Amino acid sequence: MSFITSYCHLNNENCSVNGEIIAERDRESEDSWFKQLYKSQEFVYPKFYKMDTLSQSGYLLSEMIKRAQPSLITSYNDDEIAMLFANQFSSADSDLRFEKSYKEQGTPSPALFVYTLPNIVLGEIAILNKWYGENMFAVLPKFAPDFFVNYIDILMSAGTKAVLCGWLGITGEQVNVFVFLVEKEGLAGNEFNTGNLAQIAGPGLL
């Protein structure tokens, strides 16, 4: 058996950790919403500014998960933590920006091109944490609790002890991001199954 030990939601208006809102967007701010979060949480990782929005969202929420559940950084070997992320539209936002660089701005931008793959966010999180575990990014028409439950069971039966998971719904101005951590030890009531996962994910995702 395994357990959902921590989770974060990020939408256009606010960000919550384990169901508690920790930050609300200031529409008057000159900073982007993700930059507001980066500053208000006092994160220090200058590479954040180079990342695309997919990677920024993954970075921010994985850091929040680590704060909420420090066992993630203390209890596991570097290859025992896997990552399983998914979304509906792959890296569409970055793809559009890269296309603009050669169609409208005169030259293809290598700095944008390297983010035109949805799995780059997994690389960013792996680099920051020195995690050498299994990684997968899937593209699905909608958030599918079954997919996560089935594949995490598979990973856990092959040596993985914790899985950082995410649904990175970012398109244009719409933000619907959900990141959660599954571990082998946890509290009763938070068992990792499709029912609990669907409930924690909330109506915005299903």
Add this chain to the structure above:
Amino acid sequence: MIYIGAEEIISPLGETAAKNFSAMAENRTGISLIPNAGFNKISVHLSKILSLPQESQFENLTASMLISVSGKIDKNVLSSAKTILIISSTKGELKDNMTDPFGQSVASLMARFELVNQPIVISNACVSGVLAINAARNFIAARLYEHAIVIGCDLISDFVVYGFQSLFAMSDEPCIPFDANRKGISLGEGCGAVVISNTVSIFKESPLKLLQGTSANDANHISGPSRTGEGLYRSVKKTMEINQISDNEIDFISAHGTGTIYNDEMESIAFDRLSLTDVPLNSFKGYFGHTLGAAGVIETAASIQMIRKEILVKSLGFSETGTSKVLNVITENKKAKLHTILKTASGFGGGNASLIIQKL
């Protein structure tokens, strides 16, 4: 036991695995100089299928592939509730729909072929194909499905050509992986497929055995390979250990071998750390170019053909060692009975994946 077979390849070299293998046995390449295909109208070397329709290329190619593959297996498998379709691709139908590169194509495949289960797209840069085959096996081993059809497909577009040009990663000659004079990649397009199943009788031609594969991240750089080959080393080591396969049992390595200075060097270091430098090795990129998300599936299908035909196909373009660790790169086609082969892949985002196939 879990089986793999019914391999197919659509590439500039032909529209079946057999035709592709014949071309490879004659050491023909799909790469040619395509006029004005690069940014600022420069001509670039690509492995391009010249006969593709202008629109819906991804959907058309994957649909053609599903038709070919279903002819090589029991006709009831495709629309069975126990079958999953897994697609590996980086960019899908990007040319027609950049904001939703997979949604429409996958939905129409589902409707047209009456697929029961929602297909899964795996998009993990250049390791997508090997990862998809490993995922398929995992699903079957966990008894969630009995059969999986894995299709890898990626197309050449201005988008990817200009992107790799912007990174200065493209060779101005056909790519020559592992060679001292290598200058970068040649992009390719194509579609590969394999069927994975727990039931030997669904295959019209005898399948092979697919062992459990693994992946590992380099945790090093999003677009540059690790200097120590750490992720590739870890993935291959894990794959060999869980299957209790020793280095001297491996008869052939289908390496990733993109033809860039740093990737090929990284692979040589990883294979050296794994004591695999004596094993005959090639890169199929000299035949197909780098087909990105399709590469792992196309190259696995090509490797299966090599086992069936008992020929080690030379690594096209290679003539002089160009890596700090000397690999046993195949320089001439030769007859060989192959029993156990290793397929590896490495890519952007720090991904590395490996799998092992054995003759029954």
